[in-house]
Amino acid sequence: MRIIRLVAPNTRQALRGIRDRLGENAVILSSRRIAEGVEITAGADVAGDLADTTETVDLTPAAIEVPEPAPAREPPRVAARTVEVPPLPRPVVAPTALAAEPVAAGDAVTQELKTLRAMLETQLSQLAWTDLTRRMPVHTELLRELSELGLARDLAERITEQLPADVELSFARRFAFTAIAQYLTVTGERWAEEGGRLAFIGTTGVGKTTSLAKIAVRWALRHGARELALVAADSARIGAHDELRALGQLLGAAVYVPDRFGDLPKLLSQLTQYRMVLIDTPGASLRDACFPERLNVLSGCAPELESVLVLSANTQAACLEEVVRRFQPASPATALLTKLDEAVSLGGSLSVLMRAQLKLSYVSEGQRVPEDLRPARALDLVSRAVALAKETGANADEDLLRRQFGKVSHVRA
Numbered sequence: 534m535r536i537i538r539l540v541a542p543n544t545r546q547a548l549r550g551i552r553d554r555l556g557e558n559a560v561i562l563s564s565r566r567i568a569e570g571v572e573i574t575a576g577a578d579v580a581g582d583l584a585d586t587t588e589t590v591d592l593t594p595a596a597i598e599v600p601e602p603a604p605a606r607e608p609p610r611v612a613a614r615t616v617e618v619p620p621l622p623r624p625v626v627a628p629t630a631l632a633a634e635p636v637a638a639g640d641a642v643t644q645e646l647k648t649l650r651a652m653l654e655t656q657l658s659q660l661a662w663t664d665l666t667r668r669m670p671v672h673t674e675l676l677r678e679l680s681e682l683g684l685a686r687d688l689a690e691r692i693t694e695q696l697p698a699d700v701e702l703s704f705a706r707r708f709a710f711t712a713i714a715q716y717l718t719v720t721g722e723r724w725a726e727e728g729g730r731l732a733f734i735g736t737t738g739v740g741k742t743t744s745l746a747k748i749a750v751r752w753a754l755r756h757g758a759r760e761l762a763l764v765a766a767d768s769a770r771i772g773a774h775d776e777l778r779a780l781g782q783l784l785g786a787a788v789y790v791p792d793r794f795g796d797l798p799k800l801l802s803q804l805t806q807y808r809m810v811l812i813d814t815p816g817a818s819l820r821d822a823c824f825p826e827r828l829n830v831l832s833g834c835a836p837e838l839e840s841v842l843v844l845s846a847n848t849q850a851a852c853l854e855e856v857v858r859r860f861q862p863a864s865p866a867t868a869l870l871t872k873l874d875e876a877v878s879l880g881g882s883l884s885v886l887m888r889a890q891l892k893l894s895y896v897s898e899g900q901r902v903p904e905d906l907r908p909a910r911a912l913d914l915v916s917r918a919v920a921l922a923k924e925t926g927a928n929a930d931e932d933l934l935r936r937q938f939g940k941v942s943h944v945r946a
């Protein structure tokens with residue numbers, strides 16, 4: 534590798550100097566401000582005599598010899614015959630549109646610097662990832678496999694960093710899967726034994742009412758319906774009340790319909806004789822004006838009322854993160870994961886649960902009531918995530934891996 538330590542009055546000149554000497558593939562190894570301006574050390578893989586050389590370049594005005602000005606010469610005479618200049622091609626964009634957004638010179642430089650910086654960062658992370666792959670092949674293989682499960686980057690890093698340097702891949706895998714299972718908290722069959730006051734909350738169509746029905750039937754099969762009450766608090770969807778009335782009738786359970794969502798606290802205080810109270814809430818569109826108000830009502834009923842955040846496993850992890858954030862005011866401590874049967878990857882949803890420290894109660898994997906519901910078991914879910922990745926042939930993109938984990942390896946280096 535050819536290494537150059539370059540001093541220049543400013544970053545722009547320093548970067549240009551580096552690019553001129555080392556080319557587009559230069560990688561910044563360090564940079565710092567000094568009294569003369571900036572000092573950047575960069576390297577690039579070059580062949581020939583310059584390979585494995587180190588050089589110091591000083592571009593500050595004091596270091597550069599200013600050549601004597603050349604003696605003034607007669608300006609060259611332009612030939613008398615006129616030169617034919619071809620007409621400019623017609624602009625593709627209307628001139629007014631061009632004039633509307635003039636690019637200031639400063640902006641252009643800033644933009645160029647940003648591009649250059651992004652390019653250099655990408656190259657640095659690529660170099661660092663390649664280096665880590667060579668030095669710690671088991672760790673990088675594990676990072677790749679965890680990415681293929683859909684596990685979030687920070688969790689994959691946290692797990693991999695705990696492994697010793699000379700570890701075998703089979704041990705590393707077992708360690709990682711056990712770690713994920715430990716980070717994932719599950720409630721077990723707490724509700725089925727003790728009952729509770731549960732409000733099923735979540736965005737539209739995720740399976741709130743279906744999951745409520747599954748839990749109601751399971752409770753009725755185990756304890757009978759005498760101590761079971763269903764509360765139809767979804768007045769947003771046509772037919773939502775009827776669904777719950779029909780379920781109540783089928784099970785022989787009491788059904789209550791509050792006039793307004795805000796009446797929930799009062800209604801709950803009247804339902805003390807029931808060991809299991811299951812509340813169906815409207816599917817929340819996050820932009821709905823009533824949404825924050827409903828969350829306030831629910832949080833006002835805590836801790837007697839437990840808000841259960843229903844999340845669909847076939848939703849992108851970034852969307853799930855957003856949903857968890859938006860429902861935070863209702864302080865849900867528990868989640869229920871639906872539509873596992875429709876998910877193509879599970880690591881993302883599990884990462885969201887782990888990050889938010891939401892305890893997972895049940896998982897739902899189909900529409901059948903009550904069959905397609907089972908208590909969440911952490912190791913089963915990890916196995917399921919692995920099986921799904923194999924089934925779908927998930928393949929971590931090499932470029933993405935470099936960009937994601939290159940920085941980690943740089944820190945380790």
Ligand SMILES: Nc1nc2c(ncn2[C@@H]2O[C@H](COP(=O)(O)OP(=O)(O)OP(=O)(O)O)[C@@H](O)[C@H]2O)c(=O)[nH]1
Nearest residue numbers: 737738739740741742743816871872897898899900
């Ligand atoms: N494949 C699959 N479908 C499910 C699952 N859970 C629920 N569904 C289906 O998803 C659709 C919506 O379910 P609902 O229970 O009505 O969802 P919701 O959250 O109550 O919907 P809104 O009240 O409209 O917000 C229905 O067709 C359910 O049968 C599941 O685990 N897997």
Ligand SMILES: [Mg+2]
Nearest residue numbers: 741742767773
């Ligand atoms: Mg519903």
